Amino acid sequence: MFDWLTEFFFPKQVSTFASDIDNLFYFIFYSSLVLFLIVVIGMVYLSIKYRARKDEPLRLTSSKDHSNLLESLFFIIPLILVSITFVWGIRSYLKMVIVPDDAIEIKVTGVSWFWTFDYPDGGQTLNELVVPSNTPVKLVLSSKDVLHSFFIPVMRSKMDCLPNRYNVMWFDATKEGVYDIFCTEYCGTGHSAMGAQVIVMKPAQYEEWASELGADDDSIPLDELGARLYTQKACNTCHTEDGSALVGPSFLQTSQMYEQERVFDDGTSSVIDDNYVRSSILEPQTQIVAGYQGVMPTYQGLLNDRELDALIAYIKSLDGDSQI
Numbered sequence: 001m002f003d004w005l006t007e008f009f010f011p012k013q014v015s016t017f018a019s020d021i022d023n024l025f026y027f028i029f030y031s032s033l034v035l036f037l038i039v040v041i042g043m044v045y046l047s048i049k050y051r052a053r054k055d056e057p058l059r060l061t062s063s064k065d066h067s068n069l070l071e072s073l074f075f076i077i078p079l080i081l082v083s084i085t086f087v088w089g090i091r092s093y094l095k096m097v098i099v100p101d102d103a104i105e106i107k108v109t110g111v112s113w114f115w116t117f118d119y120p121d122g123g124q125t126l127n128e129l130v131v132p133s134n135t136p137v138k139l140v141l142s143s144k145d146v147l148h149s150f151f152i153p154v155m156r157s158k159m160d161c162l163p164n165r166y167n168v169m170w171f172d173a174t175k176e177g178v179y180d181i182f183c184t185e186y187c188g189t190g191h192s193a194m195g196a197q198v199i200v201m202k203p204a205q206y207e208e209w210a211s212e213l214g215a216d217d218d219s220i221p222l223d224e225l226g227a228r229l230y231t232q233k234a235c236n237t238c239h240t241e242d243g244s245a246l247v248g249p250s251f252l253q254t255s256q257m258y259e260q261e262r263v264f265d266d267g268t269s270s271v272i273d274d275n276y277v278r279s280s281i282l283e284p285q286t287q288i289v290a291g292y293q294g295v296m297p298t299y300q301g302l303l304n305d306r307e308l309d310a311l312i313a314y315i316k317s318l319d320g321d322s323q324i
């Protein structure tokens with residue numbers, strides 16, 4: 001009913017503790033606003049009332065310059081406000097850090113510049129976190145390279161991702177839907193592209209989705225599987241299909257330049273063929289295309305052989321004449 005009011009400052013509230021956190025913010029904000037108005041309006045009023053007037057003699061301040069009542073109030077009111085904030089704050093904080101025992105556990109890994117999610121029953125997604133609604137979900141976060149930070153605004157939930165150690169956060173989503181995820185730790189040129197989405201499904205729907213996730217893609221033709229991997233594995237955050245260069249060269253260009261020389265930033269060159277594409281995916285740092293930066297992450301361990309074949313077939317199919 002008051003959605004417009006709560007969404008004025010904050011995005012939708014989708015987790016169990018979101019409203020608590022927002023309400024604490026409103027409490028601090030509005031009590032500060034009230035105190036601000038009392039002080040400022042009082043000050044303006046008194047300075048007008050007691051301003052110096054030309055034709056009036058100087059009025060001396062009353063000798064009653066001290067009030068125990070007023071001074072106690074000045075002390076007690078802020079003390080009450082600060083105590084409420086403290087107790088409320090620590091209770092909300094504990095709710096956010098104590099993970100319920102029955103939470104399902106999903107592993108989140110930040111990689112420059114995408115996210116991978118590993119599910120309890122096997123299977124992995126990229127840049128798409130799928131969770132059941134009304135179920136506690138525990139996320140175990142880490143990073144493959146630099147510092148990242150995982151933030152789901154609608155859940156009011158955020159945690160740093162560090163290489164070589166695990167951090168934990170959790171939430172219980174109350175509404176089905178698709179919501180944004182951001183990286184909130186500046187992590188290099190691709191930082192702003194490091195967005196993902198959380199898809200909240202009904203628990204039954206999630207079960208079905210999770211059981212299909214592990215299922216193999218053997219029946220799909222290679223180039224179609226490749227096209228799917230292009231978005232699933234986040235190649236599309238840095239490569240396009242339409243010829244325009246993004247962080248990396250367009251796959252259309254790679255496709256059109258098949259059997260031609262690719263020049264690297266150290267002056268060497270190599271013919272673009274299947275082996276070149278494969279090693280570009282698995283060992284991107286060994287040959288850096290001239291004019292680009294060596295920022296592509298390695299996909300070693302993230303793609304199996306069929307998936308590599310699929311990506312190669314897909315890239316080749318882009319220039320129209322299919323050479324598979």
Ligand SMILES: [Cu+2]
Binds near residue numbers: 110147183187191194
């Ligand atoms: Cu990041």
